[in-house]
Amino acid sequence: MLTVSVALVLFAVSLLFVQFLKLQWIRRQFPPGPTPYPFFGNLLQMNFQIHHEFLKKMAKAHGDVFTLWLSNIPVIVLQGFQAVKEGLTAHAEEVAGRPTSVVFDLWTGGNGVMFSNGHLWKQQRRFGTVTMRKMGVGKKDQEYRLQEEAHQLVEYLQKTNGEPLDPTMHVVHAVANVICAVIFRHRFSIEDEHFQRLIKATDDIIAFGNSIFFFVRKIIICVYADATYDEENLSQTILDLFLAGVETTATTLRWALLYMVVYPDIQEKVQKELDTVLGRSHLICYEDRKKVPYTNAVIHEIQRYSNIILIALPRKSVKDTELLGFHIPKDTAILSNIDSVLSDPEKWETPHQFNPGHFLDEDGNFVNREAFLPFSIGHRVCMGELLARMELFIVFSTLLQAFRFILPEGVKEVNTKFVFGTTMKPAPHQLCAIPR
Numbered sequence: 001m002l003t004v005s006v007a008l009v010l011f012a013v014s015l016l017f018v019q020f021l022k023l024q025w026i027r028r029q030f031p032p033g034p035t036p037y038p039f040f041g042n043l044l045q046m047n048f049q050i051h052h053e054f055l056k057k058m059a060k061a062h063g064d065v066f067t068l069w070l071s072n073i074p075v076i077v078l079q080g081f082q083a084v085k086e087g088l089t090a091h092a093e094e095v096a097g098r099p100t101s102v103v104f105d106l107w108t109g110g111n112g113v114m115f116s117n118g119h120l121w122k123q124q125r126r127f128g129t130v131t132m133r134k135m136g137v138g139k140k141d142q143e144y145r146l147q148e149e150a151h152q153l154v155e156y157l158q159k160t161n162g163e164p165l166d167p168t169m170h171v172v173h174a175v176a177n178v179i180c181a182v183i184f185r186h187r188f189s190i191e192d193e194h195f196q197r198l199i200k201a202t203d204d205i206i207a208f209g210n211s212i213f214f215f216v217r218k219i220i221i222c223v224y225a226d227a228t229y230d231e232e233n234l235s236q237t238i239l240d241l242f243l244a245g246v247e248t249t250a251t252t253l254r255w256a257l258l259y260m261v262v263y264p265d266i267q268e269k270v271q272k273e274l275d276t277v278l279g280r281s282h283l284i285c286y287e288d289r290k291k292v293p294y295t296n297a298v299i300h301e302i303q304r305y306s307n308i309i310l311i312a313l314p315r316k317s318v319k320d321t322e323l324l325g326f327h328i329p330k331d332t333a334i335l336s337n338i339d340s341v342l343s344d345p346e347k348w349e350t351p352h353q354f355n356p357g358h359f360l361d362e363d364g365n366f367v368n369r370e371a372f373l374p375f376s377i378g379h380r381v382c383m384g385e386l387l388a389r390m391e392l393f394i395v396f397s398t399l400l401q402a403f404r405f406i407l408p409e410g411v412k413e414v415n416t417k418f419v420f421g422t423t424m425k426p427a428p429h430q431l432c433a434i435p436r
Helices: 002-029 052-062 081-089 102-108 118-134 140-159 168-184 193-203 205-223 231-262 264-278 286-290 293-306 338-342 385-402
Strands: 065-070 073-079 321-323 326-328 333-337 403-406 432-435
Touching: 002 065, 052 065, 052 073, 052 333, 052 338, 073 081, 081 333, 081 338, 118 231, 140 168, 140 385, 140 432, 168 193, 168 231, 168 385, 231 264, 231 293, 231 385, 231 403, 264 293, 264 385, 264 403, 286 293, 286 385, 293 385, 333 338, 385 403
Parallel strands: 073 333
Antiparallel strands: 065 073, 321 326, 403 432
16 A cells, blocks of 8 residues: 555656646746746746736846746736837737636627727727717817716715715716716716616626626617627627726726825915916816826826736737747737836836826926826727826816815825725725815
């Protein structure tokens, strides 16, 4: 019996050793990285999660392009502005795929725009872009809708009479109604039962999908009855638009209000500029951003500093290609560490400080920064970028025009650490909106 046990142990050890050697041989065709082990790859070193701090540590050891192994699956990681920019644009078509998985296949069926591939993805993305344009995104009609939602939010905050409140639900309500106006040409009352289910579910990506799928489908059938696209793809594309548009913009606006409380001197400078240049009764429009460079800079810094999506959704090489001198085989997953771009010390003077000066020149004029990539880059860049930019500027400026945001009485400080999740949200908190 002992001999059999020893033989089994020796066989298992030999098998592990062979697998180890095989893995070391295969990894030679990929960029360098930490040593992977049989069955686990680098999962043990990663503590079974892809965390931006771990990626930073690996980049220091192996360079800005390195490979991690999730079990026996290689994943190429791009770290820092230069690697992300070149990696996603030098051969943009070759790295425009999306990795597939059982979870996403079960959830999306390979439909929609976020997790689809090939001709289907191009078709759905083109459809989404054209539809948003037809629905008025970037035009005056859309601006009126944004102004209306901003006005509704102001009316709600006025009713609080400066009492402490958590603005989350009403911010999400306003942002969700913008997407509804684009997609369905209809805004919903906050009392609407279906709409309440929709906005409450945005905190959980799985609950979000399950809660609104049939709701969305019901409306789509009415709105897109004459469309040439099948119902499954329409439903999934609209769901993707909600996930991408509502969650990200609402979370950014929540950080915006929190930062104004934490940095009252910056809030005061924004309000002084808005008052002086535009006036308190002026109806904010997107074109106004050119007249208020400091306010525009603050909004950009909010996006950079809050950094709500630390790691972009993975890409996939659709054919053998080359990334920054490394050969990348077809069907290899590629991760872009957006956190490493928005906090790249080679691109930002004070990367770990909230500093609107990052977007201002010596004369106080607004300047674009090439490392400002919160919407990603390349063929999979966020197709709702213009809508998000308009929304952030109009809603933020309108709120700062109408209120001074402060901490509730007796509260001396607020937690500014993010809650790790699909997006990096602020911890639960309350603030007071004092009418100006």
